[in-house]
Amino acid sequence: MGLCKVSGRVDRILFNIFLVLVAQSAIWQYNSPGLQLVVAAGGGSWEVVVRNAGIASMHTAVTHFGNVVLLDRTNIGPSLLPLPNGICRDNHRDQASKHDCTAHSALYTPGTNEVRPLFIFTDTWCSSGQFRADGTLVQTGGNLDGFSKIRTFTPCASGEDCNWVETETNLQQGRWYASNQQLPDGTAIVVGGRGAFTAEFVPANGRGQYHLPLLTETNDAQNDNFYPFVHLLPNNRLYIFANRDSILYNWEQQITLKRLPTIPGGPRNYPSAGSSVMLPLSAADDWATAEILICGGSEFGAFMDPRARLPASQTCGRILPLAANPEWAMENMPMRRNMGDMILLPTRQVLIINGAENGSQGWGFASNAVLNPVLYNPALAPGTRFDTLTATNIARVYHSTANLLPDGRILVAGSNSHEFYTFSPMFPTELRIEAFSPPYLAAGARPAIVAVPGALGYGQNFVVEVEYAAVPRGDIELNLLTAPYVTHSYAQGQRLLQLGVGAPVRTAAGGYAIATRAPPSAVILPAGYAMLFAVANGVPSEAAWVHVT
Structure with a gap:
């Protein structure tokens, strides 16, 4: 969601000329030799593994071949990654470039650091996704011609030929800023989105849409219920969190079972940009204990008044949603943070990485990038759980991602606080990909x-x-x-x-x-x-x- 639009034929021509010139200088800048390596006393180390991926990855997923799907908007004008063999997208619904011979998705191979362009047609802006049982990535929704689309990517080994497929089946309701969760029956539930106060299943298998009162009730003035947090609990119920509130949901009967206490502080979902994980489940207690952790966010109104750059939240909350009387246990992070990614590590710790200390999500709405990751150890006592780790020197704010790689590193990609690819102002479009090595390595x-x-x-x-x-x-x-x-x-x-x-x-x-x-x-x-x-x-x-x- 942004404020500025490029409009008018003259503006569009000037913009495209500018983009070509910037692209030429950016290719020189990002392809300069040498890799950044940052090591400090804070713990962990950073390395730039790709100096110019050609696209800024808004959506990122690691396949079971170990390679990584990178995906940005399609309706963004030319990227810096050409499509092969003269392939082009001709899409009259694109606002930025109706004839586009560049890629907006790619397959990255760790180790060799190869980036292979992938072809995707419809607009994937702020869409959602999930892997199904056979390893296929199912990707849903977006904007404009992608609003109701379902796409699939069947992974392959690096060097083989696999690509996106636009399926003939559509979502029952267009979804922009929705969340997906794989279910025990092999389908995925798709929850919410802008103007979508329902959930549906992919594939539908004869089921329709189901109204979620939580989404209606939490739809405030700045819509802080986009990208709701959805977790499958070990009793086959869903935990769904939107804005500041959450429910237990019976997905089989489409019934809200219980409303849980409101988390203290400001809103946590898009555009306020907190993050959430379900802490590790364990065979030691027969998989019975599920605990949700939510960290960061923004003050209410930060998105509506971006010039104020209101302080981000500094709090984390933990709740046991299946307890008889669940309550939030609150604690403070070492620094304020929104737009942070929370990644479960193989050591059962949580890495909190990326983000900013002020503002909200949106084009140019944040300031004071948080460069230090934080390690959170849920097994320790309150007050001792956080360790501040080595800082990067690359800001990762709006539209950035972090994913655990099979080798134990964290792949960090993306960051674009602008409607189009822009390389000059504060928080330029970021085409470099980094790998963070946690202290355990x-x-x-x-x-x-x-x-x-x-x-x-x-x-x-x-x-x-x-x-x-x-x-x-x-x-x-x-x-x-x-x-x-x-x-x-x-x-x-x-x-x-x-x-x-x-x-x-x-x-x-x-x-x-x-x-x-x-x-x-x-x-x-x-x-x-x-x-x-x-x-x-x-x-x-x-x-x-x-x-x-």
Whole structure:
């Protein structure tokens, strides 16, 4: 959502000329040799892995091949990433460029740092997505001709040919700024959006739309209920949070079961830009305890008066939604933050990264970028849970993303506080991609998974073989993490499961065999691909992908 529009034929021509000139200078700037490496006492390190991805990634997702889908708006004018073989988009509904021979999506390969352009046709601005059981990324909604679209991307190995497909089936209601959550029945629920106070299912399987009173009731003057936070709880109910309020929702019968207490402070959803995770589920308590963490946000009115640059929230709230009398437990972060991404780490900690200290989401509405990530340890006592980590020197504000990679790093991409690609003012369009290495990657020897079944059935017993050069203190953890669809400070479908493990048993080869069991049902982990990490002495292995069905 922005204020300034380029209008008129003369303005459009001048704008396109300007964009070409900027693109030429930007290519020189971003392709200059050498990679930034920042290491400081705060913990963790940063590296620029791509100096010019060609697009600013508004939506980012890691596939089970380990490569990464980058996706921006299509209706933004030319990017700096040409489409191959003379391919162009000719779309009369585009405002910026009706004949466009550049890409607005790409496939990034960690390690080689290759960026391959992908072709996508309809406008994906502020859309939503989720992986389904077979690993296909299903992407929903957007703006203009993309408002009701459903698109799919079936991943492939780097070097193979896979691309976006625009399906013939549409959403029942157009959705812009909605959220998706994969469900135990193999479908995804799509919740809310601008002017959409309903939920629907993809595929619908004969079901219609269902009104959600929460979305109507939280639709205030600045619409702080876009991109609602949606989490699948271990009792097969949904936790849905919008603005400052939340409910327990029976998705099978489409019934609101319970209204939960209002979180203290200001609004938390778009455009106020807090973030949310469900803390790790554990086999140790039979998967029974679900706890929601919500951090950051903005003051009410920050979006309506962007020049005021009102201070962002400094608070986090935790709630046990399935408790008999749930209440919010509040604590303060080391600094104020909105537009922060919250990423579950293999060590069962939470990384809070990106964002700004003032303002809100929107074009040019924020100031004072937060450059330091924060590590949050939910297992520690209040007052001791936060550690401030090494700062980057690249601002990541509106339309930026953060995703956990299988090697344990965090891929950070995007940031564009402008309607079009703009490289000169404060917070320029950011085409560089960074990788942040959390402190655990410099904390000693890493375990390595050397054998694990590639496919698992629910409740299946299996053994993971791990090599480890050090002596483990206690058990070696096995933690399963899903790969979410990350956009607008919310990782849709993010989930971490701490599996039950037996004591490590020495193998003849000198490694360790760890007995464990797959999650018991699709309620605990919807079917699909997940990253399995072994964690020894607080240090994670690289992930092995497993397919749980």
